Amino acid sequence: MSREMLTQTGEYALRALVYMARKGNGAYCGVKEIAQETGVPANYLAKILQQLARAKVLESQKGFGGGFKVARRLDKVTLFDIIDPLERIEKFKQCVLGQRLCNDAVACPLHHTWKAISGQYLGSLRSTTLQDIADFRSVADRIEHPEDAAQAP
Amino acid sequence: MSREMLTQTGEYALRALVYMARKGNGAYCGVKEIAQETGVPANYLAKILQQLARAKVLESQKGFGGGFKVARRLDKVTLFDIIDPLERIEKFKQCVLGQRLCNDAVACPLHHTWKAISGQYLGSLRSTTLQDIADFRSVADRIEHPEDAAQAP
DNA sequence: AACCAATCGGACAATTTTATCTTATTGTAT
DNA sequence: ATACAATAAGATAAAATTGTCCGATTGGTT
Structure with missing residues (x-):
């Protein structure tokens, strides 16, 4: 069992x-458009987005003008919400050395190291939202468009 | 490309x-013994250990009484040394969102988050040695054998 | 009502990773 | 020298992951 x-x-x-x-806009996005823009194989992407729709992260709409859109407010969707339905994230809770018994009291030699690593990983996934990402401007961006950065609250 | x-x-x-x-002892360990004790498929384990021997992490010895042993002092072998020959660890340096250009100045929205996560991971791998692990005693161990713990330096 | 764009879902194909098996070779001990 | 224990190495198989294709279905538009 691998820990991706x-x-x-x-x-x-x-x-x-x-x-x-x-x-940004609340309209539905077609799979073809997303695939084009992100370089992801279209048919495979469709499958992935379908899974996320089943997981209530996305909403899908068939027919003309249909596609996918985020089902909740962007600040209510974490990276964890996106990745969890697609991978078995519980794998991080299993002992790295495959010991049957491995917890804080009876620990394998790597338990604490591993717990710290996976803890930070999962913590970042849970605390980063799509809103954070949508708002993000890189350093270069901020230099090019200084007026967009550091606006009043 | 997946980031394992x-x-x-x-x-x-x-x-x-x-x-x-x-x-502990500096003797060669047979693959069968290791496989038995760790629950790893013996033939597959042999291949893995051979790779690590090629990478100079292990030494192998053929013939009677042969097997594998760690090639250096335990405190000179990090977890990174062990994993690096087996997986392409550089994959962590690549942009998570697949952007061609992604560095500290021109960053993708996940660059900094990801850099922190992978940085801690790689840091832990590089700073943990086999000696640390060999020395390790779990809480339960220390309760059972208090004389072994907290010895004078 | 008929049409059309787009998802849905299942079957299938390719690739990568993991695992096994078999044979050859090496090196030590008797 | 011979036997034996164990690695080395290559071929092959199984499983999981990734990717493709196609027909069915849905739902809005005209």
């Missing part, structure tokens, strides 16, 4: 959702 | 090396 931080599938999902979040 | 913290292969390697480190 991010499978290919998870990365594709992030790319797509980040694209959708940054696009 | 630890593939099955990597986990097997850790289990085996931790077993060897904790066994």
